[in-house]
Amino acid sequence: MENSEKVKKFSESISKITDELHKDVVGQDDIIENVIVAIIAGGNVLLEGVPGVGKTRLVRSLGRVLRLPFSRIQFTPDLMPSDVTGTNVIEKDANGNMNTVFRKGPIFANLVLADEINRATPKTQSAMLEVMQEHKVTVAKQTYKLEEPFFVLATENPIEQDGTYPLPEAQMDRFMFKLVVKFPSVEELAGIVNMTQITLEETAEPVVDGKTILEMRELAKSVPVLDEVLNYAVTLVSNTHPELDSKVPSAKYIKYGASPRAAQALITCAKVRALMKGNYNVSYEDINALAGPVLRHRIKINYNAINEKLSVDDVIKMLIDDTRKPHKLSRMFKDGEADEASEHEEEDEKSTAKKEKKAKKEKLKKDKGENDSQAQE
Amino acid sequence: MSENFGKLKKFFKRYTAIKCAVCGISVGLFSAGALLLILKLCSAEIFALYYALVGIGVSAAVGVPMYFILRPTDRKIAKRLDAEYGLNEKVQTMIAFGGSDGEVAVIQRETTDAKLGAVRPRLRFTEILKQAVAPVLACAMLVAGIAVPSVDSGAGTVDPPYEVTEDQFAGLRQLIKDVKESHMEDNLKASVASVLEGLLETIDRDEDDMMTDSEMVVTVCTAVSVIDGLIASADSYIVIGGELKKSQSLEKIALAVLEGVTSYKADNTRIKTLVRVNEKSERADADIKTMLTESTEEFNKQFDELHDDGLKSALVSLCSIFGELLDSTGYAEKNDGLYKVFEVFLADLKAVADNVGNGYHTSALLKQIANAGSKLTNDGTTVLGVQAYNCMMDEFIRECLSSIFGISLSQFPANSDVVYSGSDSDNPGGPSDPDDDKNNSGGAGDGDELYGSNDIIYSPSKDDYVQYGPELSDYHKIVLDHLDRNNVPDEYRQFITNYFDILYGGIKEKKN
Numbered sequence: 001m002e003n004s005e006k007v008k009k010f011s012e013s014i015s016k017i018t019d020e021l022h023k024d025v026v027g028q029d030d031i032i033e034n035v036i037v038a039i040i041a042g043g044n045v046l047l048e049g050v051p052g053v054g055k056t057r058l059v060r061s062l063g064r065v066l067r068l069p070f071s072r073i074q075f076t077p078d079l080m081p082s083d084v085t086g087t088n089v090i091e092k093d094a095n096g097n098m099n100t101v102f103r104k105g106p107i108f109a110n111l112v113l114a115d116e117i118n119r120a121t122p123k124t125q126s127a128m129l130e131v132m133q134e135h136k137v138t139v140a141k142q143t144y145k146l147e148e149p150f151f152v153l154a155t156e157n158p159i160e161q162d163g164t165y166p167l168p169e170a171q172m173d174r175f176m177f178k179l180v181v182k183f184p185s186v187e188e189l190a191g192i193v194n195m196t197q198i199t200l201e202e203t204a205e206p207v208v209d210g211k212t213i214l215e216m217r218e219l220a221k222s223v224p225v226l227d228e229v230l231n232y233a234v235t236l237v238s239n240t241h242p243e244l245d246s247k248v249p250s251a252k253y254i255k256y257g258a259s260p261r262a263a264q265a266l267i268t269c270a271k272v273r274a275l276m277k278g279n280y281n282v283s284y285e286d287i288n289a290l291a292g293p294v295l296r297h298r299i300k301i302n303y304n305a306i307n308e309k310l311s312v313d314d315v316i317k318m319l320i321d322d323t324r325k326p327h328k329l330s331r332m333f334k335d336g337e338a339d340e341a342s343e344h345e346e347e348d349e350k351s352t353a354k355k356e357k358k359a360k361k362e363k364l365k366k367d368k369g370e371n372d373s374q375a376q377e
Numbered sequence: 378m379s380e381n382f383g384k385l386k387k388f389f390k391r392y393t394a395i396k397c398a399v400c401g402i403s404v405g406l407f408s409a410g411a412l413l414l415i416l417k418l419c420s421a422e423i424f425a426l427y428y429a430l431v432g433i434g435v436s437a438a439v440g441v442p443m444y445f446i447l448r449p450t451d452r453k454i455a456k457r458l459d460a461e462y463g464l465n466e467k468v469q470t471m472i473a474f475g476g477s478d479g480e481v482a483v484i485q486r487e488t489t490d491a492k493l494g495a496v497r498p499r500l501r502f503t504e505i506l507k508q509a510v511a512p513v514l515a516c517a518m519l520v521a522g523i524a525v526p527s528v529d530s531g532a533g534t535v536d537p538p539y540e541v542t543e544d545q546f547a548g549l550r551q552l553i554k555d556v557k558e559s560h561m562e563d564n565l566k567a568s569v570a571s572v573l574e575g576l577l578e579t580i581d582r583d584e585d586d587m588m589t590d591s592e593m594v595v596t597v598c599t600a601v602s603v604i605d606g607l608i609a610s611a612d613s614y615i616v617i618g619g620e621l622k623k624s625q626s627l628e629k630i631a632l633a634v635l636e637g638v639t640s641y642k643a644d645n646t647r648i649k650t651l652v653r654v655n656e657k658s659e660r661a662d663a664d665i666k667t668m669l670t671e672s673t674e675e676f677n678k679q680f681d682e683l684h685d686d687g688l689k690s691a692l693v694s695l696c697s698i699f700g701e702l703l704d705s706t707g708y709a710e711k712n713d714g715l716y717k718v719f720e721v722f723l724a725d726l727k728a729v730a731d732n733v734g735n736g737y738h739t740s741a742l743l744k745q746i747a748n749a750g751s752k753l754t755n756d757g758t759t760v761l762g763v764q765a766y767n768c769m770m771d772e773f774i775r776e777c778l779s780s781i782f783g784i785s786l787s788q789f790p791a792n793s794d795v796v797y798s799g800s801d802s803d804n805p806g807g808p809s810d811p812d813d814d815k816n817n818s819g820g821a822g823d824g825d826e827l828y829g830s831n832d833i834i835y836s837p838s839k840d841d842y843v844q845y846g847p848e849l850s851d852y853h854k855i856v857l858d859h860l861d862r863n864n865v866p867d868e869y870r871q872f873i874t875n876y877f878d879i880l881y882g883g884i885k886e887k888k889n
Contacts, residue, residue: 222476222481279467281470281471281474283465283466
């Protein structure tokens with residue numbers, strides 16, 4: 001297939017997926033976009049949000065749109081690891097012989113919804129570790145490969161902490177993104193209410209399949225990354241470690257920094273994001289946009305930040321600013337254009353934010369108009 | 378490389394070259410202007426071409442390396458384009474992955490190139506404004522350098538009062554004492570001492586009547602000038618030697634006279650003490666004797682091949698010229714020692730001429746000539762030794778006054794200016810003919826003809842700075858008046874008269 005056709009197909013697929021998802025999920029454009037990025041990049045996503053904001057609905061719709069075998073695991077404190085991975089059972093065959101047969105668990109799907117993952121015990125949570133990272137299950141010394149593409153989309157409720165088991169660092173690191181699903185705005189809420197008055201069923205249609213996702217993944221891998229951008233991403237991750245020499249002022253708010261998987265995730269996802277935005281190269285903007293989702297669950301803020309009422313997202317923002325400043329200086333001494341570059345970057349970000357806000361409003365109006373017309377019908 | 382990028386690269390290269398040229402030229406102009414301004418403020422000057430060379434040199438030294446530092450590489454241009462046009466590292470990626478065959482890289486290059494096709498490079502107003510600062514500053518500096526007038530080193534300078542210290546008084550008194558203890562002839566010694574005492578009186582003033590720096594310099598220089606004149610009037614070696622040099626036969630003797638007196642200068646040492654004067658005087662006497670001896674021996678040789686009529690003829694001819702030259706020195710009536718020595722020498726030669734053909738053998742006649750020469754040597758050494766001593770004393774007095782008052786020797790009037798200014802090639806060193814109109818310096822006359830230099834001096838009577846010429850004329854009248862009223866001791870009258878004679882070459886009648 002010609003390169004341009006692949007790219008065209010990529011863009012079309014993304015549009016279709018997004019459009020279909022918006023049929024079932026009102027608003028949450030950033031969440032939808034980031035989830036798509038993670039899926040194409042081949043990563044797992046942790047969705048955190050209060051009940052009722054559409055986390056589960058989103059994942060279910062995603063399963064329909066991607067035409068992928070979908071399974072849901074509701075994590076409870078009494079859930080056992082074998083309930084997730086599957087187990088060997090003894091069965092009598094037709095001849096009356098007793099044989100050991102492996103019964104696959106719900107993990108054996110392409111898209112797994114791990115609902116309220118923080119409710120399960122650490123033992124059960126650890127069963128997910130191998131699955132999420134290596135996409136295989138080992139039961140009784142037997143390893144079963146999971147079919148690609150494989151994703152785990154987990155959800156957790158930040159409110160109820162009683163009876164929950166915070167995910168261990170190792171497992172948190174296996175999530176490519178942690179996305180915070182915010183409470184919808186008034187307009188979005190109105191849209192949700194209007195939509196659900198009509199039907200509670202998901203109406204999204206399948207538009208792509210697993211093979212397409214894999215093709216999209218391969219295409220995204222070939223997006224070129226400038227050395228400076230790569231160094232910027234790596235420096236950003238490195239600056240989360242206060243014990244290193246190159247510590248920046250914002251590192252004083254961090255107790256533990258991000259692992260190397262964060263740098264890998266940044267670059268992989270930035271490539272996908274660039275392609276989704278119609279760009280054919282990774283830019284600083286892509287890295288900055290993905291820094292939050294990639295880092296917020298990988299770094300631990302310390303008492304200094306808590307004392308100053310800084311959230312982990314605030315610290316990540318400061319980290320970005322601190323990483324850009326020396327970057328600005330080095331560019332200034334090399335090229336003398338740093339001020340212009342930073343001005344343009346800021347202008348760019350402002351104009352992008354304005355455009356996105358405008359697009360959101362228009363979309364809401366459009367959705368509202370459609371729902372009204374449907375309601376009338 | 379993409380075509381559109383290539384066009385943009387050319388634009389930026391051109392822009393950088395122009396920027397570096399403007400900067401280089403600005404720095405060059407600034408340097409030339411600064412150099413001009415500094416030299417003007419220091420009252421110094423250099424050849425105008427040097428300013429241009431400095432400007433060109435600095436321009437090249439700044440502009441060329443600047444271009445090599447700032448010359449835009451592909452990376453720099455790409456970065457600039459991405460920054461200016463918000464291309465999100467597209468151009469930089471295109472350049473970095475220019476050789477890549479990756480699926481997306483190829484599309485990336487194509488789409489970026491298409492975007493670059495729509496780019497119209499422009500120079501922002503702020504950038505143009507920044508570039509204009511350097512040339513404006515450079516032009517301002519150059520204009521300042523041209524417009525600012527030269528600072529006259531003397532003009533407007535503060536002329537503070539000159540406070541004479543006790544050490545200076547003591548130094549001057551010591552000098553007067555040294556002069557009185559010297560071996561100069563009594564009249565001359567008294568005259569010089571009198572001048573120095575006059576100087577001492579002049580500088581001894583009350584606090585509210587102190588002289589300024591420049592007045593002090595003028596006063597001391599005047600005293601030096603008078604002393605030079607007094608000593609020069611007592612020394613006749615230059616005039617007599619100068620006249621005798623006109624005769625080929627007497628040239629060697631004349632040179633011995635002239636060089637003998639100044640032979641003490643050969644060791645290039647300065648005379649700062651009276652002891653040194655005496656030391657040098659002894660050596661000078663020996664040198665003078667040697668030179669006179671050698672010159673008279675040379676003189677005698679011209680007669681060695683002659684005898685009888687030839688000898689007589691040569692002697693008569695020589696004596697005739699010798700006599701004319703001696704007469705033209707003007708010392709006939711002046712009782713000058715050196716004149717008398719040569720007068721005796723002339724008489725001896727005439728006697729030898731008379732003896733030719735009167736029974737004297739040629740060898741005896743030559744012996745008589747030799748004896749005359751020996752006599753000339755002995756007597757001449759004594760007289761010239763005195764004149765050499767006077768010259769050394771003059772130098773000694775100058776050194777002392779320079780040291781006491783902190784005035785450099787170069788500020789004092791030159792010795793030759795005082796005595797022999799106005800002498801031309803026909804009268805080298807001689808006092809001018811009173812009727813000789815060519816003597817037009819070293820003095821002044823009122824009326825239509827101005828004698829003397831137009832140097833500016835301080836006039837105590839007028840309490841102002843005036844030209845030397847007219848002032849000297851007034852001074853001469855005052856001096857003559859005092860001479861007429863017998864207010865001046867006899868022993869000083871001659872010196873004063875000689876002084877003005879030398880300056881004027883005789884007193885001119887006022888032309889109405």
